[in-house]
Amino acid sequence: MRVLDSREIFKELMIDYVGFPEEGKEPELTNVRFRDLIPEFSRGPRRCSEISDEFLYKHQLDTINALREGKNVILTSGTGSGKTEAWAIYALIERKKVLVMYPTLALSADQIDRLVSYYSALRLKDRVVQVDRPTVKELGDFKIRRAVKRALLVITNPAFLLMDLKRYVSKRTGRFHSELPYLEGFLEDVDLIVIDELDFYGSKRANLILVMIELLVKYILRKTPQIVVLTATLANPEDLAKYLTSITGRETCLIKGEAFKVSNRNYIVLGKNLEDLRKYIVENYLEFVDDDYVKAIIEDPKRFPYYVHEVIEYLRSRGIYGLPHPYLDIGELLSRYVNDEGVTLVFTPSIRTAEKIARRIKDRLSPELRDLVRTHHHLIPKGIRRAIEEETRNGKVKVLVTVRTLLQGIDLGNVVRVVHYGIPLDVREFHQREGRKGRRRTIPFTESIFIPIFESDRRLLSLGEEGLKEFANIPLEYVIINPDNKYVKMFKALFKVVYGASLSDNEIKLLKDLNLVTEYKTLTGVSIKLSDEGVRVWNNLNFYEFGPPYGYTKLIRDEEGERPIDEISTRDVIYCFQPGCFDLSSDAVITEVFRRRVYIEELSTALEKYSFLDEALGYYETVKYRWGERPDVKSDLIKGNLMSRVNVLVEPPRNGFGKIIERPMNVMWVLESSRPRFKKLLDTIVVIHDRESITLNARTRGYYEDFTYGYVYETSFGEDPDILRAGLAFIKLVLRLSPRYRLSLRELNYAVACAMPKQPLIYLWEGECCGITELIDWGDVRKEVMRFKPTPLSSILLWFIDEDVARYISELGIGWEQLRSYALRVLDYIEGVTYLRIKDLGVIKVPKPSRDLKIVSAFVFDVKLGSDKVIYLIAKYDGEDTKSQVFEVTAGSIPYELVRSVNDLVSACVEHGYTLVTLGNELIKYCENSKVCSILMNTLENERKLYDVMRLGKEVLGVDLITFNDIASLIDYELTVEPMEVVKLASNSRTLSSKYLYEKLISLLRTYGEERSKLIYIFYLALRSLSKTT
The missing domain is CATH 3.40.50.300 (P-loop containing nucleotide triphosphate hydrolases)
Structure with a gap:
C-alpha cells in the first residue's frame, strides 16, 4: 500500500521538524x-x-x-x-x-x-x-x-x-x-x-x-x-x-513474545518558519534582551526552535509585539492525511480538544470529504463507536481523532500514523498509543508525529532526538505481584468469615487489629463474626475504589433547571470536584457538592452568582494587574495559566497496614504569569513562570477512606521541609528509573506535613497498595541512590514527579550531588539510623529531676492554623513543675507576650544562677529584638549555663539527626501525644470555626509542649551523665 511521506507535507507547509527512524521488528x-x-x-x-x-x-x-x-x-x-x-x-x-x-x-x-x-x-x-x-x-x-x-x-x-x-x-x-x-x-x-x-x-x-x-x-x-x-x-x-x-x-x-512492527519514522514538529523568525529577532530585537539564557537561546539555531514560544512571551514582556506567527495550523496539516491509503490516528488530551481538532480539519475539506474525519470517545454511544471502528477498518475513515478510548486492545487495521497532540507523561500510555499502528505486513513504514502543546511537552522535546528516544525507551513500570500483602489478605479473610470457612491465626489477628470482627460464644467454644465496622468494610470493598459502587452524580445547573451528565467516583470528587474547581470538559465551575451530587454551572454566570467565586475573581484581577497583565479567566484557563487545586489532608497509617483517610481542606486557584523566566534545572534549561495561589472561601465536602500501608517519620527539630521534599522526590525518581525496581510513580506517595514548621513529619504511603514497602530493602535503595547516574531526561522527570521541588531546586541552583545528599538524609529517617546507633547504649540512668539542680528547660514552637493564623507555645520545666503559655497571632507576626515571656525566663536564670537548656536556637531568635535579652543570653553562654541539647547530643552521641522519639527511647521516657495528632487537628479546616475542636487543640498543644520540655530536661541530664563517663 502507499503511505504519504510527511516530510513532503512539512516541506510544502514550511513546517520545521526533527526526524529520526526506528527499525522494525519481526517476531519468530x-x-x-x-x-x-x-x-x-x-x-x-x-x-x-x-x-x-x-x-x-x-x-x-x-x-x-x-x-x-x-x-x-x-x-x-x-x-x-x-x-x-x-x-x-x-x-x-x-x-x-x-x-x-x-x-x-x-x-x-x-x-x-x-x-x-x-x-x-x-x-x-x-x-x-x-x-x-x-x-x-x-x-x-x-x-x-x-x-x-x-x-x-x-x-x-x-x-x-x-x-x-x-x-x-x-x-x-x-x-x-x-x-x-x-x-x-x-x-x-x-x-x-x-x-x-x-x-x-x-x-x-x-x-x-x-x-x-x-x-x-x-x-x-x-x-x-x-x-x-x-x-x-x-x-x-x-x-x-x-x-x-x-x-x-x-x-x-x-x-x-514480541509484537510485529514495521519500520517507523519519528517527527518532532517545532513550528513554522522558525529560522526566519530567529534571524528577524537577532537583527531587530537582540539588543533588548538582558537575560543571558534567553540571548544564548536566540543566538543558537539548534536550540531556538525548542524554546520559540517562551522567547516570544519573553519579548512580549519587554513590550515587543507583532512578531511573525510561528504556530502550527493543526487543521491544515492533518487535513492532508485524508488522501492517504492508510489511517491516521490522532491522540488528544481531552474530548473537547478532540472535537475541536476534528472541526478544524473538516473546515479545511470539501463537504464530500468531511466524513473521512471522525472522533472516537466514551461520550459517543457504543453502537456508533463500533460503527466508526468498522468504517475505519474498511477505509471509510482516514483521520480518527480520539482520547484514551482507543488504547485498550483495538485493532483498526491499516493505521499508518499516530499523531501525539500533547505528549503522554505515562510511559505505558505512550506505548499503548504507539501500538495501534503498523499491524499489517502490507504497510511499508509508519510514522509518529509529536506536536508539543503544553509546557511539559516542550520541556521533554527540548531534549531533542536523544531525549525523546530515552523517554520512549524507559522500561515500563513493573506490576508488583505480592498476594501476601495485607490488603488482599484482609479481603480474603472477610470472605472466609462471611462464607463460614476456617481462618488462620494470622487472618484472625489481622481482622482483630482492624476492628473488623468480634467474638461470640457458641456451644463448641468461641467463634467470630463481622463487627458493625466489618460489615461496613465488606459492603464497601469494591474493585476500583472503597465505598458505594455508584459514586457521585454530576449535574449541570442552568436556567433550564438541573440535569445529570455524568458519574464521578468518590475519590475524584475529593481531589477534583470541590466547590470552586474548574471543570474543563464543559467550560464550567463546580458550585456545590451535596448529598452525593456535584453541581456545575457555566463559568461566567457562576462568577457573578456566588460570593466565594466573586471574591476569588477580585483577588485574581488584582494579581494580574500587579503583573501588568490583562485579566481574562477563560483565556488563562485555555492556556493553562489558571488551574484549580484541592489541598487534601492525607492521614496515612502510622506504621504499617491500616486505614488511610483523605480529606479536602480547601480549594486554591493557582495562577501563573504569562511572562517566562529561564532557569537552570540541574543539567537542563527550564522555563519558570511567577506563580500565586488564591485560597477560596468555600466549604469542602466529603472524605475518602481505604486501606493501605503507611508510615509517619518524625524528624529533627528545625529540619527544613523543602530539603525533605527534594530528597523524597529524588528517591521516587531513582525507584522509577532503577532497573531493579521500575516502580510506577503512582505506587509510592509522600508528603511533608508542616503544620508545625519547626518539626515537619514525613508521610510515606502506598498509592497502589501491594505491600511494596514491606518488600523494599531501604539499605538497597540507599545503594541505588548512591550509584544513580542522572541524564537530562532525569531533570524533566523530576519536574513531572514534583513541580514544587523542581521550582525550589532551580531557584536555588541546587545540583545533583546536593540533591543526592538530601535523599540520603531522608533515608536516615526512614531507616532510623540515629535510633540504630544509640540503641546499643541501652537505657541511660539519670539523676532524678529536682528544682535543687537549678536547671530550667524551655521549649518554644509554633503551629499553623488555617492560612492566616499561628499559635505559639512556650513550655518550661524546672525539675518539679511544668508551665506553658499559648499565644495566637496573625501569620507573619510574633506575639509580644511571647518575647516578654522569654525575656523574663532569661532574666530569672541569670539572677538565680540557673542553667537554661533549650532545643535549637529558638529562644535566641526571640531575643534578637531585645538588646537586654541578648546581653543576658551571652552572659549565660559565657558562664556555661546555656545548652542546646541538639548540639550537645551530636557532640556526645556522634549523630547528626535526632528526634524526640529517639531521645525518649534512649532515656525510657513515654510520650503520650504524637506530633501526627497535633498536625491532624491543626490541619483540619474546621478547627478554627469549632470551639470544641479549638479547645481540644490547645489542650493537646499544652500537653505536647510540656512533655517535650520535660524530655529536654531529662535528656540534658543523660547527656551530662554520658559525657562524664566517655
Missing part, C-alpha cells in the same frame, strides 16, 4: 497456519478469513501447546502480538468453558468482536456472552442469566466479577441481603480463566484479581481450572507462576 514465526488448526476459519467471517492463511507466532503456538498439556500460562508480549488468539484457538479446539476478564468491555470492543467472529466460524456465536453492568441493564436479569447458563465463553470485567463473588457468598450464607449471582450455573464448571492485560490494572488491583481467582478455585468452582495471564510486563513473573501453581496444582509456563 512457525510453519503452522491458523487454518491448519481450525479449518473453519477459511470460510468464517471477515476477522477469521483475515488471519486464516497467516502463520502463528512462536509464542502463540507455544501457548497453545502448553495449554494442551494442562499447564497454566503467563504470556508476556507487547501490544498487537496476538495474545488473544493464543488462548482462544486452544479454547475453540477443545471446546473449553472460558471466563475472560477485560478491564472494561466498552474499551475492549475490538477484542470481543474478534472473539465473536472466531466462535461464529464454528457456529458458536450464541455461546458467547458479555456480562457487565451496562449489559445487564440493557438486556435484563432473566435474559442474561439464561444466556450465561449455556455459554462457552463469558466475557466480563473484574469489578463485575468481584460483586458477583460477593453475591455468591451472601446467597450461600443468607447473612446479607443481595441480588442473586449472575454467573451462577456457568462459573462452577469453568475450564479456563483468562486475565487480559494484567499490567493495565496496577499492582493493587492485579493482586486483588489473583486473590479473587484463588477464592473461586477454593470455594466456588467444582474443578481446578487452567489460568492464562496476558501482560506486557511483570516485575516478578516467577513469583506469579509459583502462586498460580500453588492455587491450581498445575505447572505454570512462562512464555515471552
